[in-house]
Structures are given as structure tokens and as C-alpha cells.
Amino acid sequence: MAPNFSLRDIVRPNILALKPYRCARDDYDSGILLDANENSLGPAVNASQAAAAHAQALHRYPDPLHRSVKERIAKLRQLPSTDHIFLGVGSDEVIDLLVRIFCVPAKDKILITPPTYGMYNVTAQINDVAVVKVPLLVDQAIPARMFQLDVPNVLRAVEADPTIKMVFVCSPGNPTGTLIDPQDVQTLLDHPGYRGLVVVDEAYVDFVETHKGGSLAQWVERYPNLVVMQTMSKSFGLAGIRLGLAIAHPDVITLLNNTKAPYNVSTLTATVAMAALDDEGIAVMQGAAAKLRDQRARLIRELPKIRGVGQIIGGNDANFVLCQILTRPDGSRSDGQPDQARALRVYERMAQECGLVVRFRGTEYGCDGCLRITVGSPEENDELLKQLAANLEIL
Numbered sequence: 001m002a003p004n005f006s007l008r009d010i011v012r013p014n015i016l017a018l019k020p021y022r023c024a025r026d027d028y029d030s031g032i033l034l035d036a037n038e039n040s041l042g043p044a045v046n047a048s049q050a051a052a053a054h055a056q057a058l059h060r061y062p063d064p065l066h067r068s069v070k071e072r073i074a075k076l077r078q079l080p081s082t083d084h085i086f087l088g089v090g091s092d093e094v095i096d097l098l099v100r101i102f103c104v105p106a107k108d109k110i111l112i113t114p115p116t117y118g119m120y121n122v123t124a125q126i127n128d129v130a131v132v133k134v135p136l137l138v139d140q141a142i143p144a145r146m147f148q149l150d151v152p153n154v155l156r157a158v159e160a161d162p163t164i165k166m167v168f169v170c171s172p173g174n175p176t177g178t179l180i181d182p183q184d185v186q187t188l189l190d191h192p193g194y195r196g197l198v199v200v201d202e203a204y205v206d207f208v209e210t211h212k213g214g215s216l217a218q219w220v221e222r223y224p225n226l227v228v229m230q231t232m233s234k235s236f237g238l239a240g241i242r243l244g245l246a247i248a249h250p251d252v253i254t255l256l257n258n259t260k261a262p263y264n265v266s267t268l269t270a271t272v273a274m275a276a277l278d279d280e281g282i283a284v285m286q287g288a289a290a291k292l293r294d295q296r297a298r299l300i301r302e303l304p305k306i307r308g309v310g311q312i313i314g315g316n317d318a319n320f321v322l323c324q325i326l327t328r329p330d331g332s333r334s335d336g337q338p339d340q341a342r343a344l345r346v347y348e349r350m351a352q353e354c355g356l357v358v359r360f361r362g363t364e365y366g367c368d369g370c371l372r373i374t375v376g377s378p379e380e381n382d383e384l385l386k387q388l389a390a391n392l393e394i395l
């Protein structure tokens with residue numbers, strides 16, 4: 001009976017030491033789910049109808065490259081060709097492939113800017129790649145730079161350490177909701193002292209107000225050192241199909257294609273994506289994004305009127321808001337400081353007693369006492385505002 005076998009002895013030490021990514025669905029999976037930044041208005045397509053139409057072809061392997069899906073994405077994002085696009089099993093697969101392609105384990109590093117999306121760090125750990133952290137700016141006294149890149153410190157870090165192969169910039173950021181100033185991204189891309197890639201994660205880009213600017217995807221024509229990631233999980237409301245993409249110079253795309261599993265994206269996924277990316281699907285996506293932006297504005301207006309809620313911090317460019325919970329007011333609201341314990345209590349009670357799930361983000365850098373709340377449908381937001389007020393009355 002395998003007398004000399006010990007699982008622990010053969011597992012890679014970095015995997016044994018791994019603190020796995022904790023996704024929203026690990027905590028709660030039913031009720032009003034305002035925890036995972038999904039599209040609360042639903043998918044941009046009748047997914048079951050689209051999938052059923054192709055069911056007869058499911059005994060065949062899928063197209064390994066899904067050129068027709070890429071053609072629609074190239075048109076939507078105004079890219080010169082499908083050679084600039086890679087399709088992965090969610091952006092999470094793209095992150096993993098990038099780390100595996102460009103970072104030699106136990107030697108190279110990535111740079112991240114906390115508070116940021118957790119999978120960059122977890123993926124690096126899984127691949128035995130070290131992580132350099134240069135936090136975002138969190139001085140609330142300078143609102144225009146709140147949660148923006150600390151450019152001088154990022155440049156110093158990459159200059160000092162040539163083993164940094166990638167800088168991950170989340171824009172709009174999660175959990176900050178803040179669009180990163182494109183000029184800062186350009187400074188990184190142009191910096192002669194940095195020879196690695198800049199990876200801009202645009203998972204939430206369709207929720208940015210149009211006057212604030214949009215995707216940097218077209219910059220890949222000018223910058224061979226830029227990778228832009230996008231996903232069908234957010235604005236298109238298709239988190240369940242798992243389709244993410246990288247947009248980059250064709251040489252980077254070739255490396256991604258060479259490294260992926262042969263049939264990484266399924267026929268069902270591609271079929272649903274095709275339907276979501278036709279003219280009607282795109283119109284539904286854009287309509288939903290506009291409605292969610294309106295609902296976001298409503299939450300930004302209404303949340304601070306609730307006793308015990310502090311500021312809505314960050315740029316509010318995504319489909320969620322970052323909302324401070326304050327110490328119990330003792331008469332004057334302005335005395336309230338962000339209150340970690342109270343925020344956690346409110347989060348837990350709302351999830352357990354009221355079936356309304358948001359996400360506690362108070363332990364993230366610069367997010368003391370914060371709940372991250374996905375913008376819901378109008379009815380879900382009614383309920384959120386009601387429950388948050390009621391719970392803050394008693395906690």
C-alpha cells in the first residue's frame with residue numbers, strides 16, 4: 001500500500017505554501033449576488049438558444065483558434081486584424097499563460113499595484129514567480145490621483161530589477177473602480193529603462209463613461225510591449241462561458257497560441273460568444289452597460305445618505321462601488337472613521353440573514369472599512385439600500 005509515498009514530499013514547495021484565490025462564490029452562492037461584479041442585468045444573448053443551435057457538432061473538436069469570433073472582436077474593438085487577438089478560458093487563463101511564457105520560475109518577477117485583482121499574485125505564486133508590489137496612490141486629499149499609479153516608484157522598481165518581466169495594470173481597477181490615467185500607462189510603455197511588458201487588464205472597460213476615454217486596445221499597433229486583456233464575463237454578462245482575451249502584437253499572440261492547450265475554448269463557448277458579438281448582442285451589451293452606469297450613479301447618490309456609510313471612494317468607472325462603513329455615529333456623522341469590524345459584521349449579517357451578498361474588501365491596501373458592492377438591477381439596488389440602512393441601524 002505505497003509504503004514510501006508521501007504527497008507532501010512530492011508537491012512543489014510553492015504549491016504547498018499557496019494561499020489559493022478565494023473567489024466570491026466560495027463564500028456565498030445564492031441570494032441577491034452583488035459580490036462578483038457580474039452583469040446584474042443578465043447575458044447579452046439568449047445563450048441556451050445559441051448553444052442548442054450548434055449541439056449537433058459537439059462530437060467534433062472545436063476550432064483551435066476561433067477565427068470567426070476574433071473577426072467580430074476585431075470589428076468591435078477596431079483592431080487591424082485577428083492576428084492581434086488571443087482567446088482564453090477567461091482572462092484568468094491569459095494571466096496564467098503570460099506568467100508562464102515570460103517568467104522563468106524562481107528567477108523572474110511580476111510587478112503589481114495593490115489594491116488590485118487577486119489573481120495576478122496567486123498565478124505568480126502557482127508558477128513560482130516572485131511579486132514586487134508598488135501600491136497605488138491612496139492619498140484622499142488628492143482626489144484626482146486617488147488609486148492612480150505611483151509612476152516614479154514603478155519606474156524606480158523596474159529599473160532597479162531587470163528580472164521584472166511584466167507590470168500588471170488593472171484599469172478600471174478592481175477593487176478600486178478607477179480608470180488609470182492613460183498617460184501614465186504611456187510613460188511606462190515608453191520608458192527606456194524598462195524592457196518588459198505592460199499588461200493592462202480592461203475587464204471593466206465598457207462601464208467607463210465615454211467622455212473619460214476608453215480602451216487602449218488600439219495602442220497595440222504602436223506598442224509591441226503592450227498586452228490588453230478583456231473579457232466576456234462583465235459587460236457582456238457571460239461569466240459562465242469563460243471567455244477572455246488578450247490583444248497584443250501578433251508576435252505575442254503567436255506565443256500565447258503556441259503555449260495554450262490545443263482546444264482551450266469550447267464550441268459552446270465560441271457559439272454563445274458569436275451570438276453575443278453580433279450587432280444585436282453588442283447593442284444589448286451597450287444598453288445594459290448604460291443602464292448599469294445609471295444605477296451606479298444612483299448608488300453613489302444614495303449610499304452616503306445612509307447613516308453609517310462614509311465615502312464612496314475611487315473613480316467609479318466599473319460596475320461596482322467601493323463604499324466605506326464608519327464607526328457607529330455618536331451624533332455627528334463627520335466624526336466617523338472607517339470601521340473594519342463593523343464593515344465585516346454588516347457584510348456577514350446581510351449575507352447570512354438577508355440573503356444579500358456584497359464583498360468585504362477592508363483588508364485591501366487603502367480600503368479600510370470598505371465593502372465592494374456590484375451595481376445591481378434597479379430592484380436589487382432598492383433592496384441593497386434598504387438592507388444596508390436596516391443593518392447599520394442595529395450593528
Ligand SMILES: Cc1ncc(COP(=O)(O)O)c(C=O)c1O
Pocket residue numbers: 036037089090091092093117170173174201203230231232233239242243244
Ligand atoms: C480585474 C479583473 N480581471 C479579470 C477578471 C477575471 O475575468 P475572467 O472571468 O475573464 O477570468 C476579473 C474578475 O472578477 C477581474 O476583476
